[in-house]
Amino acid sequence: MDEKEQEALEGALEEIKKSIHPFLLPTDKLTKKVSHFSELASTVEFLTQADRHLKNSNANHGGLLAVQDIPFREIFSLLKDCYSGKINDHLQSLLESAEVELNVKKRDPNNPQSPKQLEIKIELAAAVIDKYADLLTMVIGKKSKSKDEQVIIKNASTVIDDSAKKLRRIHLMYGISQLEQEVYHCIDEHSATHCLPFFCTGKTISQYKALAAILNNLLSEPLSASELAGGIYTVRLKLQSLPDLSVQRRLTTAMNQVLKTDGYPVEEKEAEKFIQIYQTRMEQINSVTYDL
Numbered sequence: 001m002d003e004k005e006q007e008a009l010e011g012a013l014e015e016i017k018k019s020i021h022p023f024l025l026p027t028d029k030l031t032k033k034v035s036h037f038s039e040l041a042s043t044v045e046f047l048t049q050a051d052r053h054l055k056n057s058n059a060n061h062g063g064l065l066a067v068q069d070i071p072f073r074e075i076f077s078l079l080k081d082c083y084s085g086k087i088n089d090h091l092q093s094l095l096e097s098a099e100v101e102l103n104v105k106k107r108d109p110n111n112p113q114s115p116k117q118l119e120i121k122i123e124l125a126a127a128v129i130d131k132y133a134d135l136l137t138m139v140i141g142k143k144s145k146s147k148d149e150q151v152i153i154k155n156a157s158t159v160i161d162d163s164a165k166k167l168r169r170i171h172l173m174y175g176i177s178q179l180e181q182e183v184y185h186c187i188d189e190h191s192a193t194h195c196l197p198f199f200c201t202g203k204t205i206s207q208y209k210a211l212a213a214i215l216n217n218l219l220s221e222p223l224s225a226s227e228l229a230g231g232i233y234t235v236r237l238k239l240q241s242l243p244d245l246s247v248q249r250r251l252t253t254a255m256n257q258v259l260k261t262d263g264y265p266v267e268e269k270e271a272e273k274f275i276q277i278y279q280t281r282m283e284q285i286n287s288v289t290y291d292l
Contacts, residue, residue, distance in 0.1 A: 001150060006140055009157055013133045016164045022261050023126035023171055027051050030127055033120055043090045043124060050078060050131035053138070072142060072149075075135050080152050082132050083159040094125045095166045102173045102219055122174060125167050132160050168225040168262065173218075175258035176228065179235075180215040182254050183208055186247050207242060211235060211251075221285060223278070229264045230278025233271040 001009075025033070027047050034040045053075060081087045098121040136156055145153070187208045218231040236255045239248050256266040264274070 001140070001145065001153065009140055009153075010137060012157070012161065013137050016160060017130060017133050019168055019263055020126045020129055020164055022263070023122055023167070024130055025123050025127065027127065030120075030123055033116075034124060037117075037120070040090070040120075040124060042086055043094075043128060046078070046081075046087045047127055047131055050135055053078075054131070054134050072139060075139055076149055076152050079132065079135055079139070079156040082156045084155075087128065088159060091125060091128050091163060094121045094128075095163065095170060098122060098125070098170050099166075099173070102170065102177055118174065122167070122171055125163070125170075129160060129163050129167060132156065136160065165225065169223075169228065172225050172228045172232075172258070172262050175262065176215050176218050176232065179232070179251075179254055179258060180212050180219075182251065183212040183215065186251070187212070190244075204243060207238075211238060214238075221282070223281060225262070226274060227278045227281045229259060229262070230271075230274035230276070230281075232259060233275050234278060236271075237275075 030047070031044050034044055053071065078087075082091075098118060101118055101121075136153065139149070140153060142149070187205065190204060190208065214231070214235050218228055223231065232255055236252060239251050239255075242248050242251075259266050265271070
């Protein structure tokens with residue numbers, strides 16, 4: 001790995017860390033949250049181990065660990081586990097189960113723990129990715145790397161990047177599911193004040209249901225994070241046709257909050273490129289569906 005490649009990787013890792021930062025909790029708080037889930041114990045053990053290496057790094061030489069003091073063998077072993085060990089299995093399992101849960105609506109409305117479990121999966125996956133990025137940053141500056149070490153760095157960086165993309169997509173899906181629930185709250189409130197018991201029709205209810213349907217469809221389509229964001233911007237435009245200005249503001253605020261949390265701009269002038277990305281992707285999906 002030459003100097004230019006090293007700088008590029010360092011920059012990429014910094015961007016990854018920045019993109020998942022809103023989802024992170026301190027390790028001690030996260031450990032407390034997952035203490036009731038025994039199947040996650042080994043993942044927490046990894047976080048504790050990684051934290052120890054990183055804290056040792058910060059405690060030496062004014063925040064800089066001397067190269068000769070870095071436990072390269074241990075760190076490379078942890079990084080190898082990133083793509084071919086139990087921690088990677090746990091990480092991918094966390095990401096996959098969270099996505100399945102969002103896709104098929106597995107959350108049990110009668111189980112108050114259910115939404116919390118989904119949040120924990122997202123937070124735990126973010127913590128693992130963040131720690132791997134930190135560990136990788138520690139070793140890429142090593143001047144003399146063996147062929148095996150270079151392979152580990154390459155494979156680990158690929159897994160970290162792919163996992164971060166999955167996580168950003170899943171977190172945005174989680175935000176969309178919350179937006180869908182917010183629309184249904186609006187439906188319930190409108191029905192309670194404007195409708196007869198067990199009977200409610202009309203343009204406003206139809207508009208609300210159409211918004212909820214679009215949000216629901218976003219969760220079932222094979223869309224990237226940027227394409228999902230474009231879908232949210234598209235739905236946000238449709239809010240302008242709602243007759244109740246207070247509902248417009250309420251849903252716009254909720255959508256803007258989801259976008260901001262996931263690092264997307266809320267300004268209309270910035271939204272157009274994401275809407276275009278979303279529309280292009282939906283045309284591709286519909287074209288394939290039509291051909292079938």
